[in-house]
Amino acid sequence: MPLCYFDSEMVKFIGAHCKNFSELKVLWPFMVDLAKAIAASIPNLKVLSLQCSLVEKEAFVYILNNMKNLEMLYLCHCLIVDEGLPIPGYAYVARALDNSKIERASRMKKFLFCDADSCRIRQLIFVTGVSSGWSDFGIWPRDTVSALAAH
Template identity: 35%
Template sequence: MLKSNFIITPSEPYVYVDGPSDKILTRVLKIALSLSHGNITTLIFHYNLFVSDDQLTYTAERCPRLKRLVMPAWNRIKKTGICKAIRVWEDLESLTMPSISNPPYLIEEIAKNCKKFAELKIMGPCHIYFASTLAAFLPNLKILSIRCSMIYKEALNIVLDDLKELEVLNISHCELIEKPPPSPRRVLRQLDESILEKARRLRKFITCMNDSCITCQRTRYDEGLMRWYKYEADFWKVDEVKSLAI
C-alpha cells in the first residue's frame, strides 16, 4: 500500500511530504482514476499517506460514485477541500477518518449531501464535542466504531442516548475516561450498569476492557491515541465490525 515519504514538523500541518513522494501519488491517482472511468466505489488510503487538497479534489471529481472512503490521515487537507469532496460524493455510505477538533463543518456537510450515509469509524479520541456533533447532525447513523481510542464516559452516554437508530457500536480496546479535563484523568476499568442498560437496545455492542488483552494494553500504553506505526503493518486495518475492516 502506497505511503508518503514524510517528516514530522512542529507546526501545522505537522508533516512535510517531499516532492518526489507527492509526484508519485499524483501519478498513481491519474493512472488509476483514468482507468476506472468513474466507477470506483471504495478508496482506501494508508494511515501514512498524506493526501493534499489538490489530490483529494482531483480524486473526488473522478470518483463520483464513491460509497466507502478510508482515509485516516488528514494533516494536509483543509476544511474547503474535504467539504468540496463530500459534496461530490452523494452516494457515500461509509467513512473511516481521524478525530478532528472541529467536527461540525464536516459532519453537517455529510448530513446535507450523503443521504445514504450509515457507518463511521473514528481513528482517534472521541471527545464530547464530537459525540454531540454526531447526535446533532447524524442521528440516523447505523454503525459506529471508536476502537483503540480514548472516549469520555459522557461522550459514550451521548452516543447511546441520542443516536436513536444506532445498531452497532464498537468500543473495543478503548480507554474509557470518567471526566474530561480539568478533572484528574481516571480510567474506568469496566462499564457500569447504566451504560450496559442503554446498550441493550443495540443489535451489537462490541467491547473489550481486558487487562490481559494485548490490544487493550497497547491502547493504555499509548494513552488512548494509538501509535499505529509501532505495531504490525496490518494492525490498523483490523475492526471487529466486518464492514469496517480492511
C-alpha cells in the first residue's frame, strides 16, 4: 500500500471482503490505530512487511501481543518512534528496539530488522533528508517476502 491514504477503514474493508488475505506490505506511517485495525480485521495475517516505514513503538508492541497467527514481520530500514509522528523541523528521538521486544519477535518463523544505527538506507530516508523516501532506492519492488516483491 504505497503512497496512498491507508487507514483503519481500508483495513476493515480488506478484512470484510478478502477472507483469504494473508500478506500485507505497508509503506505508510504505522501507528497504533492501524495496528489495532489490522489485528481486529485481518486476524489471520501471516506476513507483515513494514520496510522503510515510520513505526510507532506502541504499534509494534500491539502487533507482537495481538497477532498470534503472524509468522513473519519485516521491519528493515524503519524508524521506530516512541509516540506519534515527528514534527517536521523539530528534533525527535528514534528509539531502538529493546532486547525483550526483539526476543519476543524472534519467536516468529521469520523476523527481519536492521540495526538502526548502522542502516544506511534508514539514515538517508529519515535522518539526513537526502532522500525523498523508499522510492529513491527502488525499495518498493524489492522485498524479502517474494510474494510482495515485483517480478
